[in-house]
Amino acid sequence: MSEKKEKISAIKGMNDILPADAPLWELFENTAESVLKSYGYQKIVTPIVEETGLFARAIGAVTDIVEKEMYSFTDAMNGDLLTLRPEGTAGVVRAVVEHNMAYDGPKRLWYKGPMFRHERPQRGRYRQFFQFGAEAIGFSGPDIDAELIMLCRRLWDDIGLDEIRLELNSIGNADERQRHRADLIAYFEANIDVLDAEAKRRLHANPLRILDTKNPAMQDLVNAAPQLLSYLGEESLAHFEGLKKILDAANVQYTVNPRLVRGLDYYNRTVFEWVTDALGAQGTVCAGGRYDPLIETFGGKPTPGIGFAMGIERLIELMKAQGEPAAPGQCDVYMVHQGDEARMKAFILAERIRDAGLDVVLHCATPAGAGSFKSQMKKADASGAAFAVIIGEDEVAKDEVAVKSLRAAQGENAQQATVAFGAAVDYLVDQIVGGGGEHDCGPDCDDHHHVHRP
Template identity: 65%
Template sequence: MNDILPADETLWTFFEQTARSMLRAYGYRQIRTPIIEHTNLFSRGIGEVTDIVEKEMYSFTDSLNGENLTLRPENTAAVVRAALEHNLLYDGPKRLWYIGPMFRHERPQRGRYRQFHQVGVEALGLAGPDADVEIILMCQRLWDDLGLTGIRLELNSLGQASERAAHRQDLIAYLEKHSAILDDDAKRRLHTNPLRVLDTKNPALQEMAKGAPRLIDYLGDASREHFDGVQRLLKANNIPFTINPRLVRGLDYYNLTVFEWVTDKLGAQGTVAGGGRYDPLIEQLGGKATPACGWAMGVERILELLREDDLVPQDEGCDVYIVHQGEAALSPALVAAERLRDVGLDVIFHCSADGKGSSFKSQLKRADASGAAFAVILGDNEVAQQQAVVKHLRSSDQQDNQVGVAFDQLTDYLIDAMVASADA
């Protein structure tokens, strides 16, 4: 787990604001769920034999009432739980999004932590391939809005339960023939979650996995028609993709379309976003059978890509830094700071570190380091003359970079100066 320090605030804010703008453009509304849920929500929703439930969840027993609780390892199950609990689907489909911390006890990697952050969407009550494609288009729009390149779309279909059952039988038979080379993870998954064996990162097993029966070859007419519809709509929107018949998701609730956005810029673990359709989940958690699809992306991994591509925005600093000295200047300086904030300017008011006051020289150094465009300077002489000195901190003309301005004209002067500076 890691701290997010003030130096990172500009990048996090840039990503969050860009994501919010994109999500608003598609009609999605935010939902916020607790970071702690009952453990059985995830064991029922994600699957008892998934890596997350078996090895990665932070679970504990509440010492006050004996409830089994878990820090959320993902948020789809929690969003569905909230939708059912609050009857959100009574008046039709819902487009929901979330952002927040998730928790998994997995091996830390670049851009991946045990407390990590995800932004995700859940489209509840939408059944067609158009819904699948729309959520994929949302990701592409976000990459474009952020300026990211080199992120590829991989696509597959997991079909329906009966199709997976037929494939599972043949897949287990195939894997049993190669049991001598299976590692411990593969042997553990062989009879519980054999699809995950195909997603192995073990180079010694990857060649064997290439020859395994492909689930895509077991799709029935309806599943194939759905998958064809997804491909057709992606092509109509000029979204390139690769069909990866080995692509599976690590959660049990997926069916039909699954996808991942991957990059080569972050090492072997290059997935930055993933999702798909999970029609069984709502009924599985106690609701009426309802179609649904969604995705989640790791915020830290995307920020790593922004740094890798040198797309970190500059911190523009504040607008005004108030410099003051002397008892007589303290009150009018504080009043001036509030009046400037009233009109929307960002203002830092200098406060002494030792309570004894600071020299104008040291305060102006802090003003310059703050990134402020202007310093407003007040001392005994300025108070006596009922005016402030405005210093243009970013002016290239050192001979004409400060001017006296009457108190009652200070706000108008700085607004005009800010506009002129922006137009320059």
């Protein structure tokens, strides 16, 4: 008797996406891709692993991400310092600079994929998490800022989310932040007894981040701190007012939050967050802003940029909280069969139906056996298929199939029809697509059954 092996579990904070949740993920991803395409954004894919220095330069050496949260390691082959990407913007900008993508004009780009941060797992906040993001490179005006915000609003509408609100701020340019920083440090030094240990650690390294504290004992102090908006010069103010003017004209609701600063060093001017109260402490579902200095920092020519990133897990949680839509079925047709000859004919017909553009699940044997007609029909119904195609000994003898509707109400149309084997594909296409079996794809297409779903 073999020794029982100990189970291996997933790493803490790195989760499986199971088939039951996959339809909701597909709904979100397909909708997001469609919205981005409608605004002219093109997909870019960058490596999961980058040089550690990329993130230290882009995000900032004294940020929490770089100091405490990155998964970094030394390449055993050549000694390079490498990091699993903690966010998407740095890699996209690195690719833009490396491949001279902006030399022939501005670019609208989008990406999706896993990111990694070693932090305490919470609801909607994991160590491996998935982001959807967009970057607009080479645009300097507030109109592109507004476009990205309005793109997000369209996505929320399309996936049915209405418990999300927009918060805006401008953090100005480097010289404006420097003046504000000096006054902010002086203000906090004068109230040093109120600061907690984390705020004291950040005081001289990154005092802006103190404004984002969640410590209740510090809220009055933070609320009374000098506001960066008061330090903005004429150009920064004009940019911010221009953004608000476009959003007002487009009827986009927002709140100006002077404490919104974001945690990455590369931001300037516009910063924004889409937040919700429906997910507890993890209220930010999408965040972004302008990063005009970043491309030059990476060795490129001075080029403005702005982008956002949204956490897919948090948005999936929010979609569930607001009423998870019914999961779509696995297939259009489920093939039920009994006997060796029937099984062979089922294989042949399943391929023909797939050639016509429909999705088919063919019943296959398990260690318990092939299964009775009754047990197969239970699986057919559970699959979400619109129709079951049944082939048994009688159907083989008569060169026919039985087609049973799995979704029609009692008494609605015929519950089951007998169809000649050679006519089954056309019959199913007609039933499922409603006469959409014939089509015209042009002179090079010879598939006369291919389905074009409405």
